[in-house]
Amino acid sequence: MRWFWYASPQTFFPLAGAIGRASALLAAALALVGLYVGFFVAPTDAQQGEAYRIIFIHVPAAWMSMFIYVVMALWAALGLAFNTRLSAMMARALAPTGARFTFIALLTGALWGKPTWGTWWVWDARLTSELILLFLYFGFMALQAAIDERRRADRAGAILAIVGVVNIPIIYYSVQWWNTLHQGASVSFTRAPSMAATMLTGMILMTLAFWAYSIAVAMARVRCLIMEEKSE
């Protein structure tokens, strides 16, 4: 595959359309199966009852909020290092979706926290660092919007995105490093998951659905950015 051929926004434009359409179909199919498993196959939780079913959107949204930020920072860093137009556009295309998933993670967390913890919000390490992630996304988007010259805006945004990556391990390890109200990780790379197999299946399916959705909307947005820059 000629990777550098697709580094040009004009040649990437039709490919982005094809990837976007395939990802949108995949996202819809995965979400349907994931929701079916989450609501009709996964059993009621012994401790939290039906309230735990928020897990099927809360955890995937939280994972996506962190994952998208890392991918966004990588694209921004590529744009900064090689001065490639498409890399900076990809970073800009991902930011609103990342911010949206961060907001969804915070909001669904609050809706889960109220019946299980007895409060919508606590200023503990996990919740606060996730809120900082939302502000980092907002900062990136605001900075891009505030600078008229495109290349300067991309460079400034890239530096902010790269510096903000330090927050990602803080979010991930916050439940280990500090005493927090938030529960520890139920799924880890180093040990077996501490949840029923059907619950885990539903969560993984919904994560894949959100992942495919993110690709679909990022591709649609990057196509808009390419068209808009072309017409300027």
Next chain:
Amino acid sequence: MGGYAFYVWGAYGVTVTLLALEVLVLLNRQRETKT
């Protein structure tokens, strides 16, 4: 939903609304860039 309907459906409702809005805004933006 065992007494948790507001929280569970609230969470799903907000998520679906926010994602659907993003898709609608993007479709609108695509239409505008084509014209």
